[in-house]
Amino acid sequence: MISEKRLGIETIVLKPGKALDNTNAHEMTEAICKAQGEGFKNIILDMEELQLLSSAGVGSILGTVEISRDMGGDIVLCGAGDKIVHILEVLDLCDYLTIKSKDEVDKQYHMQEVN
Amino acid sequence: MNDVPEGHGQATAVTEAPKEPLERRLLALDALSKLARQFSAKPDFEHLMSVLLMTLCGQFSVGNAVAILKRPHSGSCGRTFFATGRFRNSSGLAGLDISSESCSALMGGQSSCKLKDLDLSDRHSGIIPVLREQGVGLVCPLIHDDDLLGIIGIGDRVTGKEFDREEVELIVAIIDTITPFLANTYLFWEIGRLNTWYLDILNSVKQGVFVFDSSNRLKKINTAGLDIYQTFTPGISDAGKICGKPIEQVFPPHAFGGLVPDVMTSKIAGGSAGAKSFVARGKNANRVYNLRLSESREGDENGTDLIMTLDDITAQREAEERLFNLQQLADRGVMASAISHELRNFLGLLLGGLELTQVAITRGEGDKADEHIDKLKSTVESLEKFASGLMDYNKFEVDKQTSSLNGVIGDVISFISGQQRFKDITITADLDTDLPEVMIDADKIAQLLLNLLHNGADAILEAGRSDGEIMVGTFSDESEVVLIISDNGTGVSPDIKDSLFKKRLTTKKHGHGYGLVTCASIIEGHNATVTVDSEPGEGSVFTFRFPV
Numbered sequence: 194m195i196s197e198k199r200l201g202i203e204t205i206v207l208k209p210g211k212a213l214d215n216t217n218a219h220e221m222t223e224a225i226c227k228a229q230g231e232g233f234k235n236i237i238l239d240m241e242e243l244q245l246l247s248s249a250g251v252g253s254i255l256g257t258v259e260i261s262r263d264m265g266g267d268i269v270l271c272g273a274g275d276k277i278v279h280i281l282e283v284l285d286l287c288d289y290l291t292i293k294s295k296d297e298v299d300k301q302y303h304m305q306e307v308n
Numbered sequence: 309m310n311d312v313p314e315g316h317g318q319a320t321a322v323t324e325a326p327k328e329p330l331e332r333r334l335l336a337l338d339a340l341s342k343l344a345r346q347f348s349a350k351p352d353f354e355h356l357m358s359v360l361l362m363t364l365c366g367q368f369s370v371g372n373a374v375a376i377l378k379r380p381h382s383g384s385c386g387r388t389f390f391a392t393g394r395f396r397n398s399s400g401l402a403g404l405d406i407s408s409e410s411c412s413a414l415m416g417g418q419s420s421c422k423l424k425d426l427d428l429s430d431r432h433s434g435i436i437p438v439l440r441e442q443g444v445g446l447v448c449p450l451i452h453d454d455d456l457l458g459i460i461g462i463g464d465r466v467t468g469k470e471f472d473r474e475e476v477e478l479i480v481a482i483i484d485t486i487t488p489f490l491a492n493t494y495l496f497w498e499i500g501r502l503n504t505w506y507l508d509i510l511n512s513v514k515q516g517v518f519v520f521d522s523s524n525r526l527k528k529i530n531t532a533g534l535d536i537y538q539t540f541t542p543g544i545s546d547a548g549k550i551c552g553k554p555i556e557q558v559f560p561p562h563a564f565g566g567l568v569p570d571v572m573t574s575k576i577a578g579g580s581a582g583a584k585s586f587v588a589r590g591k592n593a594n595r596v597y598n599l600r601l602s603e604s605r606e607g608d609e610n611g612t613d614l615i616m617t618l619d620d621i622t623a624q625r626e627a628e629e630r631l632f633n634l635q636q637l638a639d640r641g642v643m644a645s646a647i648s649h650e651l652r653n654f655l656g657l658l659l660g661g662l663e664l665t666q667v668a669i670t671r672g673e674g675d676k677a678d679e680h681i682d683k684l685k686s687t688v689e690s691l692e693k694f695a696s697g698l699m700d701y702n703k704f705e706v707d708k709q710t711s712s713l714n715g716v717i718g719d720v721i722s723f724i725s726g727q728q729r730f731k732d733i734t735i736t737a738d739l740d741t742d743l744p745e746v747m748i749d750a751d752k753i754a755q756l757l758l759n760l761l762h763n764g765a766d767a768i769l770e771a772g773r774s775d776g777e778i779m780v781g782t783f784s785d786e787s788e789v790v791l792i793i794s795d796n797g798t799g800v801s802p803d804i805k806d807s808l809f810k811k812r813l814t815t816k817k818h819g820h821g822y823g824l825v826t827c828a829s830i831i832e833g834h835n836a837t838v839t840v841d842s843e844p845g846e847g848s849v850f851t852f853r854f855p856v
Contacts (some may be wrong), residue, residue, distance in 0.1 A: 215346055219358050222392070248339055252362030255371040255466060256392035284369050289466045 195224045203266065204235040204302050211242050213250030221250070225257040225268070234266025237298055241272035246280050258290065267291050271298040336367055336482055344489045353490075353497030357390040360486060364462060365392055367482075368475065372443060372463030374398070376406050377450070377494065388458075395463065400442050404435050406458055446471060448483045452491040516618040519604065522611030524555045524572075536597075536618055539590055540564070563588050567599070574601050575614055585621060596622045646826055653758050654691045660727040661687060667726075683723065690751050706749035706833035713789060713854070714739045716750050717780055720757045729765050732774070738781035746789045746854050752830045759827050760793045760850060767797025767848065788853045796847035800840060808840055 195217065198206040205228045209221055228236055238254070240246075258268045272295040273281075281287050293301075343363065347356040361373040372393035389402040439447060444461035451457065460483055465471070471479075507530075510517055516533035520526055529537070529547050537550060540563040544550060550558065559567050567586055588595045597618045604613035661684040668677035721737055724730050761778060768776035773796060781792040800808065831838050835855055842848035 215343055215359050215363070218362050219355055222358070222362065247363070248336075248366030249343075249359050249362040251366030251369075252364065252373075252392060253366075255365050255369065256362060256373075256396075259371055259394065284366070285467045285469070286369055289369075 195220050197224065197228070199233075200237075200302055203233060204237065205233040206237045206239050206271075208239040209243060209250075212245035212247075213240075213243060213253070214245055214247035215249045218247070218249035218253040221253040222256060225253070226260075229257070229260050229264065234261060234264040235302065236261055236266070236268045237271050237302060238268060239271050240274070240277055241295060243273065243277055246277050251280070251284065251286070254290065255286075269293055269298060271295060336478060339363060339367070340482055340486050344486065347489075347493060351493040351496040353493045354390070356490070356493055358392075360490075361390060361392045361460075364460070364479070364482070368462065368471070368479065369465050369467050370445075370463050371466050374401050374444065374461045375450075375458060376401060376404055376461070377458035378406060378456070393463065394443065395461075398442050400438055401444075401461070404438060406435070406456075446476065446479065448480060450483065450487050450490065452487050457487070457491060457494070514619075516620075518558065518616040518618070520555055520614045520616070522608055522613070524614070526551050526553050526555070526558050527613060533618070536620070539595065540588060563590065565589070571599075571601060571614075571616065594622075595620055596625045650694060650755065650826060651691075653755070653762065654687060654694065656727060656729070656762075657687045657723050657758070658684060658691075660723055664726045683719070687723070690754070693751055694755075706752050706830065708747040708749050708834070710745045711748050711750045712743070712745050713748060713753065713782060713791060714741075714743055716748070716753050717757060717782070717791075720754050720761065721780065724758070724761055729762070729769075730778075733765055733768055733776040733778055735761075736777065736779045738779060740781075740783040743782050743784050743789060744856060746856060748834060748854065749830075752833065756827050756830045756852075757793070764793065764795035764797060764848070767795055767799070769797075771796075771798045771845070773797070784856070787856055789856055791852040791854070792849060793852075794847060794849040799844045799846050799848055800842040801844050802842075 194210065196208045196210075198208075200206060207221070207224055207228070209217060213221060225236055236257075254268060254270070261268050268291070270277075270281075270290055270292045273292060278287070278292065281290060281292065340360075340363070343356070343359060347359075357375055361375060364373050365371060372391070372395045374389070374391040374395040377388045377390075391398065391401065395401055439461060443463050445464045446462040448460045448462075449456055449458075450460060462479065510528075511531040513530065514532055516536040517528075517530040518526060518533050519528040529550060534545070534547050534550070537558060538545065541560065555571070556568050561568070565586070565588075567588075570584075584600075585596060585598050588597060598621050600617040600619075602615045602617070604615055661680050665677050665680040665684065668674070668680060717737060717739060721735055725735060757780075761780075764778045765776075768778070776796065778793070778795045781794075783790050783792075831852065837853045839851045840848060841851070
């Protein structure tokens with residue numbers, strides 16, 4: 194189950210829960226595409242609770258990030274733990290994807306307003 | 309990792325850093341194995357394909373992947389398209405021809421190929437430029453049992469790095485591993501779609517379709533069938549609640565009478581049957597249905613399925629009834645015209661008789677005048693009989709007595725010979741002197757002769773012949789007395805020859821076709837037959853055969 198919280202008209206927070214894998218990667222793709230379709234150019238993936246990221250989960254992000262960037266925004270991976278970051282490092286994606294800490298995102302997008 | 313949700317394995321394709329190509333291959337295959345296990349329980353092909361493409365994207369750090377699949381049994385034109393990223397909205401990829409010919413040319417015998425390495429100048433100008441243009445960097449065929457199912461295309465890596473040889477081999481290994489599973493799941497998916505398609509077709513027909521299994525329980529019903537069921541058993545609107553009911557409950561006797569026993573009898577007798585109509589009694593109104601029975605080739609070990617098709621023909625029956633009433637009114641009009649026609653014949657006879665009488669009186673031939681007056685009396689008697697017959701039209705009967713056909717013919721020719729109508733026509737009688745007497749109604753045979761002779765005269769007049777001739781002849785054999793009437797008038801065209809002696813047919817420019825109505829009744833009343841030989845422009849020969 195992907196939960197969502199809207200921060201104004203440009204930014205939305207999507208939270209995959211504890212795992213983003215085969216079982217919900219498709220759901221994540223649909224949630225991101227729906228948000229993009231509604232005009233949200235900034236999509237924050239709250240990964241604070243995420244413990245499992247599979248290839249399919251990574252694929253759901255890679256398949257949608259360019260669209261947000263074309264809209265003038267981005268998909269931001271927020272609060273990812275060390276294991277998740279390590280996976281992204283192995284895939285050589287840390288420079289390609291925008292990975293930020295919870296504090297950075299709070300400051301930039303005022304996440305506290307909705308938490 | 310203790311909080312990982314139940315059901316999620318920890319060994320995913322990328323949860324641990326692959327240090328060697330071989331290790332990475334094993335991890336990738338392990339990830340796909342999990343994918344296969346997940347979807348084997350519920351073969352949702354669309355979901356599987358979507359997750360597979362995302363997995364490939366994640367494994368190889370690409371944003372766009374596409375699968376273009378041929379649709380089974382639909383020829384080269386049917387395609388199914390799944391994609392991630394930018395490829396999702398690529399109509400250029402969705403429309404690609406992935407027939408075996410184009411793909412075998414594309415692959416050139418390779419299990420996969422990097423498109424940038426292909427030289428377009430010497431081969432494969434078909435789909436490669438499109439794939440390149442859309443951003444596909446690597447193509448792999450999906451081959452199962454030597455059949456090309458389709459292709460998987462992978463976009464460029466987001467990191468900008470090229471695929472190395474080991475990675476290409478890994479992609480091929482992944483796709484080869486997953487292809488049999490994909491093929492099977494695809495088949496399930498296609499069967500599901502076909503089932504939906506067939507149901508849509510079934511529901512689109514206006515006839516109610518009821519399928520019963522070998523134990524006569526309802527197995528399938530279409531929308532129109534459900535409407536029929538609800539007409540007589542209100543309250544249930546869900547087909548699922550009706551399926552499983554025995555046939556007696558689907559067609560209860562209070563509404564459908566003996567339908568079910570009839571159906572069971574037909575089923576035992578062999579199943580399929582032509583349409584049979586029956587009335588179903590509803591609370592507010594009755595409905596009329598046409599029933600067709602057929603057997604399905606499907607069934608179970610106890611027998612085949614029975615298909616009942618009910619076509620509501622209530623409106624059609626009502627229309628037919630209205631038409632029948634209109635036809636009755638029209639028949640009355642036909643009858644009135646026929647009566648008028650006969651009256652004119654009688655009046656013609658009377659007029660001719662009067663003319664002959666007048667001539668005889670003028671010449672002082674009293675005997676002949678008396679003779680003509682006797683015939684006039686006879687004609688008036690016939691007219692009286694005709695009028696009496698009209699009082700009881702529905703009981704058209706002939707009053708047959710042993711009579712001489714030659715005598716009737718002689719009388720009629722004698723009557724008409726003085727008429728203006730026959731003034732320029734030669735009438736020849738070739739009568740068999742040994743002709744036996746037959747059981748006939750002399751007055752009605754006279755009517756028949758008059759009609760035919762008048763028609764012959766009109767046909768000669770219409771042909772404009774100066775040598776007009778009508779011949780009346782008789783002869784007999786052991787079982788029949790034969791009457792022949794021929795003329796050399798306009799004749800009858802072949803296309804209407806068989807329609808003569810049927811109501812409302814005429815060959816005359818100003819005729820109405822009602823005279824032969826009476827002739828048909830007279831022929832039928834004598835159990836006689838008639839044949840017509842005619843050539844347009846040459847004349848006609850009517851042959852009547854009376855049983856002795």
